Amino acid sequence: MANKIKLNLISGRTIQQGVSMEGGKEKPAYRDAAGIIELSSEGFEKLGAWRNTNVRVSSEFGSVVVKAVEALQALPAETAWMPMGPWANQVTDPNTYSTGMPTFKGVPIEVEPAGDESVLGSIELVQKAVRGEL
Amino acid sequence: MTNMITDVVCPFCGTLCDDLEVEVTDDGKKILSVYNACAIGSEKFLHSQASDRLTRPRMQKDDGTWKDVSYSEAIDYTAKMLADAKKPLMYGWSSTSCDAQGVGSELGEAVRAMMDNTATVCHGSTLIAVQDVGIPSCTLGEIKNRADRVIFWGCNPAHAHPRHMSRYSIFPRGFFTGKGSKGRKVIVVDPRVTDTAKLADVHLQLEQGRDYELFDGLRTAFKGEVLPDMVAGIPKEKVREAADLMKSGRFGIIFFGMGVTQSLGKNHNIDAAISTTRDLNDYTKFSIMAMRGHYNVTGSGQVWGWQFGFPYCLDLTRGFARYNPGETSSNDLLRRDEVDAVFVLGSDPGAHFPISSVKKIANLPSVCIDPHMTPTASVCKLHVPVAFVGIEVGGCCYRMDNVPIETRKVVEPPEGMMTDEAFLEKVLDRVKQIKGA
Ligand code: SF4
Numbered sequence: 001m002a003n004k005i006k007l008n009l010i011s012g013r014t015i016q017q018g019v020s021m022e023g024g025k026e027k028p029a030y031r032d033a034a035g036i037i038e039l040s041s042e043g044f045e046k047l048g049a050w051r052n053t054n055v056r057v058s059s060e061f062g063s064v065v066v067k068a069v070e071a072l073q074a075l076p077a078e079t080a081w082m083p084m085g086p087w088a089n090q091v092t093d094p095n096t097y098s099t100g101m102p103t104f105k106g107v108p109i110e111v112e113p114a115g116d117e118s119v120l121g122s123i124e125l126v127q128k129a130v131r132g133e134l
Numbered sequence: 135m136t137n138m139i140t141d142v143v144c145p146f147c148g149t150l151c152d153d154l155e156v157e158v159t160d161d162g163k164k165i166l167s168v169y170n171a172c173a174i175g176s177e178k179f180l181h182s183q184a185s186d187r188l189t190r191p192r193m194q195k196d197d198g199t200w201k202d203v204s205y206s207e208a209i210d211y212t213a214k215m216l217a218d219a220k221k222p223l224m225y226g227w228s229s230t231s232c233d234a235q236g237v238g239s240e241l242g243e244a245v246r247a248m249m250d251n252t253a254t255v256c257h258g259s260t261l262i263a264v265q266d267v268g269i270p271s272c273t274l275g276e277i278k279n280r281a282d283r284v285i286f287w288g289c290n291p292a293h294a295h296p297r298h299m300s301r302y303s304i305f306p307r308g309f310f311t312g313k314g315s316k317g318r319k320v321i322v323v324d325p326r327v328t329d330t331a332k333l334a335d336v337h338l339q340l341e342q343g344r345d346y347e348l349f350d351g352l353r354t355a356f357k358g359e360v361l362p363d364m365v366a367g368i369p370k371e372k373v374r375e376a377a378d379l380m381k382s383g384r385f386g387i388i389f390f391g392m393g394v395t396q397s398l399g400k401n402h403n404i405d406a407a408i409s410t411t412r413d414l415n416d417y418t419k420f421s422i423m424a425m426r427g428h429y430n431v432t433g434s435g436q437v438w439g440w441q442f443g444f445p446y447c448l449d450l451t452r453g454f455a456r457y458n459p460g461e462t463s464s465n466d467l468l469r470r471d472e473v474d475a476v477f478v479l480g481s482d483p484g485a486h487f488p489i490s491s492v493k494k495i496a497n498l499p500s501v502c503i504d505p506h507m508t509p510t511a512s513v514c515k516l517h518v519p520v521a522f523v524g525i526e527v528g529g530c531c532y533r534m535d536n537v538p539i540e541t542r543k544v545v546e547p548p549e550g551m552m553t554d555e556a557f558l559e560k561v562l563d564r565v566k567q568i569k570g571a
Contacts, residue, residue: 010393015173022146103397
């Protein structure tokens with residue numbers, strides 16, 4: 001049965017994200033490399049979803065649909081990981097606490113299966129988000 | 135016939151590899167192959183030649199469609215926007231040369247701008263900490279030749295700086311490090327089992343966000359004082375093992391990244407990292423270095439350091455430089471609606487700022503200078519493509535260890551394409567005309 005699970009989100013770089021970024025952020029390869037969330041196998045079990053299905057990730061700051069994949073670089077069960085980029089930044093914590101630096105790491109999120117909702121390309125995602133159409 | 139250009143510098147990450155070889159056609163117009171670069175570096179060179187590359191400035195109409203405009207119209211629009219604004223934000227400056235950054239500073243002074251670079255979402259916390267407690271650092275060359283203890287804390291060079299480990303930190307054989315990786319002990323501190331952690335002798339898998347506690351735990355262990363059973367989620371025996379390993383080296387280095395700067399605690403985490411390094415110097419020689427991301431974010435801090443005394447978060451609105459991260463930082467300015475125009479060059483805040491800040495950019499008069507179509511360009515009113523620094527135009531850049539390296543031009547830009555430096559100079563001239571100077 002599909003569930004909504006609570007996790008702690010961190011983000012970072014991958015080679016695939018770097019290569020596809022230079023290959024063109026408007027291209028599907030960038031979405032495929034960075035529009036994902038990595039979960040542990042325990043995470044998948046609790047979520048009750050198949051690997052490589054789309055999930056909705058939500059925090060108090062926003063929400064986004066990305067593809068859930070099993071972490072290639074192992075994660076603790078309570079943690080989720082996303083490549084840095086516009087998908088992660090839909091849900092990241094913008095508070096800087098007077099340091100200038102948003103709190104990109106350690107964001108409480110909820111993850112649930114997204115049914116047939118699709119993962120948007122970076123340009124469409126950001127354009128829709130700024131127009132409040134997400 | 136083709137031409138092989140050697141000693142080419144890669145303009146992608148702060149490792150700024152300077153040993154690339156690029157094969158170009160005889161007429162100097164096309165790149166055929168790139169040697170020695172990592173996958174990201176090669177893609178940067180090869181994609182610069184894409185057939186669908188934008189070559190002319192474009193204005194975004196209200197319905198979201200684009201209209202081509204000339205460079206002179208783009209210069210005029212940008213100059214008017216900056217001159218009319220009370221408090222424009224001029225952001226980015228990390229994927230360009232120091233030469234262009236210098237012209238940008240003059241422009242920023244002329245329009246009394248808020249100026250900020252990508253350190254604001256990257257190593258800004260580090261810069262604050264360095265001002266608080268100083269920094270014992272060194273060059274990557276010293277690390278290659280001397281380091282026998284290498285610590286990667288909250289960074290994953292296997293993905294973010296792919297050739298860092300082979301050129302400088304783990305594998306190379308240097309003057310005093312003839313055994314290469316066999317003579318080095320590697321410690322990785324990361325909540326994930328990253329590809330870098332897989333290469334480590336010791337992996338301290340701390341609980342996310344508890345870096346400060348672990349730094350303090352190590353400092354306690356160096357002195358042989360009592361530790362609680364678990365420190366930041368790690369058994370105390372393992373912390374002691376890592377502490378002893380660090381102390382027993384002849385020359386050690388702590389590399390650190392976003393895992394430390396972007397987690398809660400921020401600059402205080404870096405204070406603790408630097409203090410840990412200082413403590414280690416009671417036992418051996420230790421240095422610490424930030425893994426800088428963009429290839430010339432370091433240069434931007436250098437240029438502003440000479441010119442204004444501060445490396446980022448500049449407030450030039452009063453005719454002299456002020457600096458107060460938290461107040462004069464891009465994301466705080468945007469969130470508080472304190473700026474009335476946004477100019478972006480050499481960065482993509484549309485992809486790398488929290489979306490609440492991107493919304494603010496989209497609702498303001500905005501210009502994006504970038505060779506690529508990016509999420510930032512897609513929400514700005516004007517997008518100006520320019521030549522690639524380090525590929526189509528040379529210029530000085532600073533490596534992550536503050537060593538300046540002159541990048542090289544390897545091919546001609548598409549015909550009629552301006553460089554960012556030339557564009558900024560023209561905008562500055564136009565601003566001076568408008569302001570009647
Ligand atoms: S490690 Fe960095 S500088 Fe070196 S080739 Fe790769 S992307 Fe370029």
